[in-house]
Amino acid sequence: MKDQVSAVRSRLSGKVTGRRSQVSGKYWSLVASLLGMTILMNAALLVAQDKAVVLKGGKLLTITHGVIENGVVVMQGGKITAVGAASSVSVPSGAQVVDTTGMTVYPGLIDSESQLGLTEISAEAMTNDLVEMSDEIMPHMHVAEAFHAESTLIPVARMNGITNAIVAPESGDTLPGQDSFIQLAGASATEMLMIRDVAMPLNFTGDERRNKGGFDKRKFPSTRMGLIAQLRQAFLDAQDYKGKLAEYERKKADAAHDKKPEPLAPKRDLKLEALLPYLDGKKPIVLAAEGPSDLETAANLANEFKLKFVLNHISHSQPVLDYVAGLKVPVIVGPIYEAPKDDERYDTVYRLPAQLYKRGVKIAFASYSAHNVRNLPDQAGFATAFGLPYDEALKAITINPAEIWGVADKLGSLDVGKMANVVVANGDPLDVKTDVKQVYIEGRAVPMTSRQTWLRDQYSK
């Protein structure tokens, strides 16, 4: 018995010791170096790859211009340089040709909300940087500054064809901070963070009322009324702050003109400063609400300040879907696995993507996860069983999110000039059974390994 236990431990002694250790920082670097994952990855990306890579013979799901059987994708200099039927695309000389006969080839998938890089082990607090709960209004939190590029979770997600994702703080605050848009490969956070502060969540689901509870414990804001008042005040403060800044600039210009000493600059306020691009409609707010009432309250607030927004969740807003369509904004659907209310039919939330699509609303799926980002396409597939057309399901994890997040010129379809984020799989990307064989990010084959494949291989010997 004792021998058996120690035998198990000795096979993985380094790792096991590290895993049980409380010193998480050292542990992570140990894991990284043990696996050699990061190093491999880095090395792969540092090698300049000018040679063209040609994926030949697969079924291409281009997203924007249909399906091409026996197609060819040419990738060079990190970009897609040609896409088409084998008969019409010439293979550049000296190219590396990859036979993808029998395979399905499609653009890298995009997850419209994840917590990748912000967590490792959910139950271990020191491995989490998910949301700053000291106040409800925290727009000056930037996930980019917590994003852990070496996270063990990233290769796990990437291996299933997810090449890009929104990283968002968890939804504990009404304004928990600013999202980043990442590429799931790169030598460092700098390389992986494609767009820092791409958008800002505004959560109004009732869950943010952390100060509710017994009357003896309550403090402001403990109700939806309080939360909205607090939000409104924050945007009003930001407006005032903007006014002060403008006044300062005016006075400064006057002073320069009159050759007088510069006026005193207003004191910097990081929170209000963070709100300005959103107040100016330069970046979108990601407005999360569940039911009709919360949705309308939050949307009214957004309109009051003329904020540009996309909707998020709205899982229980079925009675007001026409209103939603009238807002003419995209919706991040999901999680479609959210339970219906007790009086609702079992498929009430499963059907939501289809119902929105039928009303002309642009939708995108999100995993709302870190460990399960890899299952993003399963959700899109499942939605087709509840009325969403297949092509629309595919768009909702490719071109639609690319458009929503402002990267449709680079991502979301197999089109010439776009970034060569391409997936080769042995079948339908939306089916749970499909195995992804190779992922290319900026034209480079990423290692199809993760800590999980390493463990599998260790115990398959």
Add this chain to the structure above:
Amino acid sequence: MQRTRQFVLLLSCLAAILPCSFGQAASSKGGNVLIRNAVVMTVTHGNIKNGSIYIKDGKIAAVGESVNTPVGTPVIDAGGKYVTPGIVDSHSHIALDDDVNEATSPITPHMMMKDAFDYQDKAIYRALAGGVTTSLLLHGSANMIGGQAIVIKHKYGLGRDEMLFPNAPRSIKFASGENPKRVYGSREQLPSTRMGNFAVQREALVQAQDYMKEWDAYNEKVKRGDKDASQPKHDLKLEALADVLRGKLMVQIHCYRADEFLTEMAMAREFGYKIRAFHHAVEAYKVADQLAANNVGIATWADWWGFKNEAWDAIPWNAVMSMRKGVKVAIKSDSEDYTRRLNQEAAKTMRYGGATEEEALKMITINPAWIVGVDDRVGSIDVGKDADIVIWEGYPLSSYGVPNKVLIDGDVYFDRSLPGLGMTHYREGQ
């Protein structure tokens, strides 16, 4: 006033009658029906294209390409759809209104799940709509020994006792690892370490041995006619543990780590009981040959990982790697959410490790039925078994398979084509 009360009384009588008079009646004997024009996935003897299943008195009476049925047997034309046995979820905590942990002591074997069973919980319906017909409702893992489980059939709309799986074997839930040590450790009580966990478990089993000895000695004295023999005290807790030692309870152990499987199996040998299955069992792939040698099954997830330290080595190949070493593997939910789509979860094993269609299907039918101890009655489409059947839209082992109809004991309980909730034995406000 008086009249109103009579009216209310009348209404409640009606409500009691309605479930049986609406839709297809749930007769006490079970339904009679012929399902024809189906791809029958039997689980035990392959697929039958264009197959039929004849159900008589709630049991499968015949299966094949053509079956003989009495004139007048109601017919369900499956229209070429796939038909599988009802899904068995061997690890569920639904319908318990959060009464899963009597977390006031680490040893509570006398907590009976039946006493907390909330048979009106809509989660039972939502799982039914996902094709689940049988579930093992287990205690949580706060305690080393949590209590005794129940097995239910998802006959949503019927009464409490009608939903209990008749004469199902008794199971008891053990737990190990992080949860007990966190719950009691946070109170600065024993156990706060894995050493403490196992010491507490061993101590309880030793007490049960002593208790059994006391009673055996007393019964022996009585048998000899010793009138001075004094009866030992009845102790519910030790009585339950004695049933573990007597082999009357199937032991289901929440356990993640490989080393703990080995310790648990050693303790089972030490005290002479059998472990039926390790639940969660995310590191089973590391010691699969030893689990197989001890005939211990596993009820695991398809791909959950990383949510806590002891789930850090969880890999999606676990199920198939363990199966290939001879372990009986079930894919279970442990979740109100995932229990609604266990077919998709099972399909993942075809991708991670290359399970065949039948092997994948076994992981949500006959294998969990074995873990629960009802594999002689459900889990495959075989003559003599309960007619718990799912008719699918789409291919069940895919992202696209969703139940069209679900039958239990030959009666339809869920029908997707019906308006409202799609249920046949339930009325709003019931």
